[in-house]
Amino acid sequence: MPQTSPPTPVVLVTGASSGVGLAAAHELARRGRRLALLARGEEPLRRAAEECRALGAPSVVVLPADVRDDAAVARAVAQVVRLEGSLDGVVSCAGVVAYGRLEELSADLFDAVVQANLLGSANVLRHALPHLRARRRGSVVLVGSMIGHIAVPTMGAYTVSKWGVRALARQALVENRDVPGLHVSYVSLPGIDTPIYRQAAYAGGPAGQPPPVVWSAEKAGGLVAHVLEHPRPVTHGGAFDRVTRLGFVLLPRVFDAWVGPLFGRLASDRSDVMPPTEGNVRRSVPGSNRLDGGHGSGVGSAIRPVSTAVRRGLGRRT
Template sequence: MAPNSPLSDPSPVVLVTGASSGVGLAAAFELARRGHRLALLARGEEPLQRAAEECRALGAGDVMVSTTDIRDDEAVRQAVDDVLGRFGRLDGVVNCAGVVAYGRLEELAAPLFDAVVETILLGSVNLLRHVLPPLRAQGRGSVVLTGSLIGHIAVPTMSAYTVSKWGVRGLARQALVENRDVPELHVSYVTLPGVDTPIYRQGAYAGGPAGQPPPVVWPPEKAGRLLARVLEHPRPETHGGAFDPLTRLGFVLLPRVYDAWVGPLFARFASDRHETMPPGPGNVEASVPEGNRLTGGHGSGLGAVVGLAVRQVRRIVG
């Protein structure tokens, strides 16, 4: 083997999906800083190339890109084959591909609902279908599926996203059970709270208030660090977000209270009442490259929480 061949390089090879924007881009940046060799997958060629250039500048050992729609099983198979052909192996996978559609269940057109499910849930299935065989063959590897707090609860106007994230949670557990016979092959599920990414303005809308991440909002870099940490130190399930356990607990133990309050709270903290989005497909069915970037400009969301608390105190003492 040549000293500088891909097979002789000890740097881990990691495949990242959704790598051109938001959490996927943040995960790619963090893995690049750690010197990993990267295969970046997303639908848009130009944003992927930009991401690859930045990853190289941050210290990635080598970077390849693959313009791949994760909904296309054959395209995913070809992408994984290309990664193995380029690097000779695959050590880790971080799946971040995702899109969102806003609207009541009966308001969303079937193609939009289906495209969200196909991207988040069936796309995760496509990915596992093609990365698990080489990982099993080499007897080791680490796969991280990115979930959400919404995969444990229900929220209004996000039916397709909610159903998809619930499905990813079940898929992660299923994959973990089916691969217990390979002790060094790990499948991890990571939930994220609201993250400041462009997904909210890129989403499809049936019409209505613009979506926004609920407080307390994580910067994408924090989400990227968590995913990289779990990839390198796998755990079956990891939950991000300090207040998320309380939300999940309320959903399970106090369903009537939760159901009564989730609508008003969602409208107050997870919707931008100052911006109305017209009906449209957003980037759900096809990439919209000009919207791809690291952050969404939403901030931490703490101002909304503090403002509400101040108004409540004034009502009490006034």
């Protein structure tokens, strides 16, 4: 009898209309995966779906939903299984950012960031894991951040949420060890050139920017897709991530003394002061959703202070 090839895997991607989520969806489309794309804004999602179909995805399901809404997530996962017949993988990318000191950021904005990044990831796992466990196989990737391993000024809500995502990934890994074919992976990403910094909420202050060395969204999406298909419990992106985490753990006093000045110089654009705004934290802002944020590689921002100091020194000598 002729052998039949296994059905093409179905992957649910959250935060799929912008940034890393969109890049991961693009890469999975290139690999010929069937996709279910979830995000809040329907128009950007439909645009992302068309791009994925053009890149090779055999089918794409569009799921306009907010991961903070547990009932909406439950309906979305059920819809994927009903339409595609299975669910084989999950990439949890949905996330938002707010800038402001703990006492400056409103309780509503702080809570909304934690709800989207941490509780939203928990909602997705709550409804996806039963299907994967029933099939006795599958792969889940929770996308975290270097910020989930350290502390930086004015990003308290994001920091707390990403520390929580790291804990959630470990918890899900431990609880699903009884199913050898089910893999839960955590990916910590460095600074990524995405629109999230301009979409962020601000209590008022310098605009945020990705710290060097900055990855493209495509590079980050490629890593996430690779880990989904070649699971490992923890993956860290970039050498700078490792150095920073090491300094935070081994030299806490030095780290705490230097993180403020360095963050202000390398991860903030002091030439662009943002007014108080909610950004896209509480609701989608479809017009700002796209793949990259136009920040470039970040090398220039990293070497600019050094080159400026050199020029000043040379100027004093002449």
